[in-house]
Amino acid sequence: MQYQSQAVAKPYFIAALGLFAGQILFGLIMGLQYVMGDFLFPEIPFNVARMVHTNLLIVWLLFGFMGAAYYMVPEESEREIHSPKLALALFWIFLIAGALTIVGYLAVPYATLAKITGNDLLPTMGREFLEQPTITKIGIVIVVLGFLFNITMTVLKGRKTVVSSVMLIGFWGLAIFFLFSFYNPENLVLDKYFWWWVVHLWVEGVWELILGSILAFVLIKVTGVDREVIEKWLYIIIAMTLITGIIGTGHHYYWIGAPEYWQVLGSIFSALEPIPFFMMAVFAFNMVNQRRREHPNKAATLWALGTAVMAFLGAGVWGFLHTLAPVNFYTHGSQITAAHGHMAFYGAYVMIVLCIISYSMPLMRGRAAANPPKAQVVEMWAFWVMTISMVFITLFLTGAGILQIWLQRMGDTPMSFMAGQDQIALFYWLREIAGVGFLIGLITYFISFFVGGEEQAS
Amino acid sequence: MQPSDNNSQECEGQSLAVIAEALYLSNLLLVPGLSFAVLLWLHLKHRKHESELAQSHLYETVKASLWVGVLLVVVNILIFLMGGYESANTWLVVIIYFTTVHSAFVLLGMLGLAKAMACKVWRYPLP
Numbered sequence: 001m002q003y004q005s006q007a008v009a010k011p012y013f014i015a016a017l018g019l020f021a022g023q024i025l026f027g028l029i030m031g032l033q034y035v036m037g038d039f040l041f042p043e044i045p046f047n048v049a050r051m052v053h054t055n056l057l058i059v060w061l062l063f064g065f066m067g068a069a070y071y072m073v074p075e076e077s078e079r080e081i082h083s084p085k086l087a088l089a090l091f092w093i094f095l096i097a098g099a100l101t102i103v104g105y106l107a108v109p110y111a112t113l114a115k116i117t118g119n120d121l122l123p124t125m126g127r128e129f130l131e132q133p134t135i136t137k138i139g140i141v142i143v144v145l146g147f148l149f150n151i152t153m154t155v156l157k158g159r160k161t162v163v164s165s166v167m168l169i170g171f172w173g174l175a176i177f178f179l180f181s182f183y184n185p186e187n188l189v190l191d192k193y194f195w196w197w198v199v200h201l202w203v204e205g206v207w208e209l210i211l212g213s214i215l216a217f218v219l220i221k222v223t224g225v226d227r228e229v230i231e232k233w234l235y236i237i238i239a240m241t242l243i244t245g246i247i248g249t250g251h252h253y254y255w256i257g258a259p260e261y262w263q264v265l266g267s268i269f270s271a272l273e274p275i276p277f278f279m280m281a282v283f284a285f286n287m288v289n290q291r292r293r294e295h296p297n298k299a300a301t302l303w304a305l306g307t308a309v310m311a312f313l314g315a316g317v318w319g320f321l322h323t324l325a326p327v328n329f330y331t332h333g334s335q336i337t338a339a340h341g342h343m344a345f346y347g348a349y350v351m352i353v354l355c356i357i358s359y360s361m362p363l364m365r366g367r368a369a370a371n372p373p374k375a376q377v378v379e380m381w382a383f384w385v386m387t388i389s390m391v392f393i394t395l396f397l398t399g400a401g402i403l404q405i406w407l408q409r410m411g412d413t414p415m416s417f418m419a420g421q422d423q424i425a426l427f428y429w430l431r432e433i434a435g436v437g438f439l440i441g442l443i444t445y446f447i448s449f450f451v452g453g454e455e456q457a458s
Numbered sequence: 459m460q461p462s463d464n465n466s467q468e469c470e471g472q473s474l475a476v477i478a479e480a481l482y483l484s485n486l487l488l489v490p491g492l493s494f495a496v497l498l499w500l501h502l503k504h505r506k507h508e509s510e511l512a513q514s515h516l517y518e519t520v521k522a523s524l525w526v527g528v529l530l531v532v533v534n535i536l537i538f539l540m541g542g543y544e545s546a547n548t549w550l551v552v553i554i555y556f557t558t559v560h561s562a563f564v565l566l567g568m569l570g571l572a573k574a575m576a577c578k579v580w581r582y583p584l585p
Contacts, residue, residue, distance in 0.1 A: 278568065285572030309565060317561045321553070395554065402553055406546035 001363045003074035005081035010364045011091050012067030013357050017446070019060035019098070020350075024439055026053040031432040035425050044106065051131050052105055057345065058129065059098045064353030065174075065210050066094075069151050069167060071360045072217050077158025082150050090146045097139040101132055123184050127191070129199055130181045137181055144175045162231040163220070166238055167213035173206030189257035196252045203349075204245040204273065204315075211311070211352050212237050212280065215304060218359050219284065222301050223291035233283040240276040248273045251323050255332060263325035270323040274316030277308075277348075284308035297362065297370035299379040303355035306387060310347025318343055318394065330409050335401030335424075343394040346387075354445075361449075372453030379448035385441030392434035400427035471509025474500070474516065475574035482519035483567040486526060486560065494523050514579040515570065522582045526563050 001007065030049040032039045040049075074081055081087060104113045110131070117133035119125045124134045132140070148171055155164050180197040216234045220227055250266025284305050295301065318340040322331040331337070358379065362371045370376065408420040415423070478497060485493035501516040533555055537548050566582055573580035 281565070281568050282572050282575070285569055286575045289572055289576030289578055312565070312568075313561060317557055317564075321557060395558070398553065398557065399550055402550050403546055406549060 003080050005084040005087075006071050006074050006360075007364055008081065008084050008087040008091070009067040009071035009360060011088070012063050012070065013361060015091070015095050016060045016063035016067060016353060017357070019056050019063065021442060021446075022102075023053055023056035023060060024435075024442055026056065028432070028435050028439060031428065031435050034421075034428040035432065048105055048110070051110075052102055054129055055105070055131060056102065059094075061349050061353060063094070064349075064357070065171075065207075066091075066147055068210075068214050068353065068356040068360075069147075069171065071356065071364075072167065072214070073151055073154050073164055074158075076161045076164040076217070077154050079154065079158040082153035082157070086146055086150050090143050090150075093139065094143045097136055097143075101136045104133065105131075122182065124182055127181075127184070127195055130195070134182075137178075140178065141175070144171075144178070148172060148175055161227070162234055163213050163216050166209050166216075166234060170206045170209030170213065173209065174202060177201045177206065192256045193253065193258060196249055200249045200252055201246070203345075204248060205242065207349065208241040208245065208276065209238050211307075211348055212241070214352050214356050215280065215284065215307060218300060218304050218355055219287045221359060222295040222297060222304065223287045224293035224295075225287050225290050229290075230283075230287060233279070233287075237276050237279050237283065240272075240279060244269050244272040244275060251325075251328065254325050254328055267324045271320060273323070274312065274320050277312040277316040281308040281312045295369065297359060297376070299371070299376040299383070300355060300359035302380055302383055303351055303358050306383060307347065307351040307355055310343065310351055310387065310390070312347070314340065314343030314345070314347035314394070318398075330405050331401065334404050334409075335397045335427075336405070337401075339394045339397035339401055342397065343390060346390045351387075367455055370455070371448070372451070372455050374453040375448050375451035378444060378451050382441050382445035382448055385444055386438055387441075389434050389437035389441055393431050393438065396427045396431040396434060400424045400431070403427070469511065469577035471507060471512030472574065472577050474504060474507065474509070474512035475514075475577075476571065478512070478515040478519045479567060479571040479574045482523055483564065483571065485523055486564050486567060494527075497523060511574070511577060511579055514581070515574050518580060518582050519567075519570065522563065522566065522584060525582075525584050526560070529559065 026049050029040060029044060030046060030053055033041075033046045033049060037046075070081060070087055104117070108116070110125075113133060114120075114125045117125075117135050119134055122134050124137055125131060130137075151171065152168060155168055177198050180194045183194050185191050185194075212234055216230050219225065220230050246269075247265055248270035250262040251270040253262035253266060285308070288301060288305060318336075322328050322336045322340065362369070371379070403424045404420050407415045407423055408417060478500065481493045481497040481500070485491070485497065497516075497519055501520045504512060504516055507513050507516075533551070537543065537551060540548055540551075542548065543552075570580045570582070
């Protein structure tokens with residue numbers, strides 16, 4: 001570790017991994033509720049389990065992104081973090097606020113939670129992924145503003161690189177677009193329209209900038225390829241991300257009451273959205289092929305390559321599968337969407353956070369360059385078990401989605417939603433089994449942190 | 459894989475190798491048929507190219523493209539034998555085929571392109 005203050009990333013990563021485990025547990029509970037409707041009812045109703053599953057995902061990824069920034073920015077800027085104390089204070093505020101929110105979801109009915117947190121004063125609750133009480137949202141804004149201040153000051157006072165600039169733009173975008181979660185108009189069309197400015201412009205816009213910068217940072221470190229080469233790739237990738245992703249928001253406007261021209265614009269631009277992921281995969285493999293050194297951290301390299309491939313498949317291929325308006329007319333809101341969501345989030349964001357953890361954690365734990373080979377072997381096993389499990393989760397959900405659409409939306413005598421769900425229960429069981437596989441992979445991943453042995457020379 | 463000492467540098471036959479991989483990907487993703495025709499023409503024209511890199515990428519991409527074509531024909535024959543495109547099972551096969559097998563060929567092409575850009579020969583894992 002080159003700078004002492006990089007160590008503030010460690011608690012962020014530990015919290016991220018803890019919340020990740022919680023997300024997977026609630027995913028398994030919910031997966032079982034798909035086939036055993038009264039499982040854990042009324043203690044954990046399906047809607048609550050779903051809310052916890054998705055909210056934990058968002059929060060732990062934010063912890064991971066912030067940890068990544070605190071680790072990367074000092075090295076990029078060649079100076080200590082502006083205020084490590086502020087970073088640690090914000091960590092505890094975010095963790096406590098996040099934990100209280102989850103406890104709130106689980107302990108009281110959602111309507112009661114809205115009432116006791118004063119949602120009447122500024123109503124923002126009740127929308128998918130943005131279910132957090134208004135007071136939590138305000139807390140998130142405070143934490144992110146503090147974080148941005150800290151990181152921006154560090155960058156401004158130090159060396160400016162493409163990697164840190166792209167990351168900074170990504171985080172500022174993240175903060176700015178989150179402000180639309182406070183806009184909650186009565187008109188449902190307007191509500192949905194701007195709701196996507198948070199959801200879509202995060203995951204198919206500014207988050208991709210954060211992803212690109214983390215991937216570039218890790219590749220610079222593990223391959224030794226000239227920074228200039230990697231930065232050129234990064235420029236092109238983020239340009240394509242923004243060119244396709246911003247107007248690509250239109251693929252969410254097909255059927256919500258927005259003007260019809262969105263069907264054309266959304267189809268064209270979102271059909272181009274796989275391009276940056278395609279480039280990212282070629283970029284990652286190209287850099288590893290051109291590498292000038294054999295870095296002992298094989299696991300981090302594997303996560304980097306895995307991110308590029310899985311993001312291309314999940315976000316690119318599975319996104320394209322249902323993005324054209326004539327196709328989406330049938331697939332909208334089906335299990336195809338769930339299939340895409342699972343693999344895209346895992347490939348693009350889960351894996352990149354695990355990648356930077358894999359690269360930085362050994363250094364923060366006092367190792368010279370990487371974990372001992374034995375620990376890396378266990379970690380790479382975890383990589384494969386989690387990744388293969390996610391591939392199967394996606395495939396089973398895809399199968400479920402195709403049958404769901406056929407039975408519910410395409411046949412001569414379309415079935416009702418619940419009747420259709422009964423017909424695809426087998427796929428849900430298979431998905432649950434794959435989910436258990438994923439949990440085994442995650443446990444293996446945690447075990448890898450405790451495997452000792454001789455370190456390999458740098 | 460060994461570390462490279464030709465970081466970003468042009469090597470003999472690299473352009474042809476990159477073009478071959480790009481045409482292979484274009485055949486799978488953008489302009490099927492026409493891209494393959496150009497690829498085949500390039501392969502025949504440069505069959506005896508002195509660069510091993512160009513030769514290997516041209517040959518391998520033609521071979522992989524033929525595999526893609528053969529598999530597409532086989533899948534379509536199977537679909538018609540199963541009763542045509544008017545059944546849920548067929549769509550299950552079609553979509554799973556394209557999201558897995560076809561995507562796998564695309565991924566292999568991406569790996570090939572990365573190899574070509576790094577001046578390395580590449581062999582598709584196909585018989």
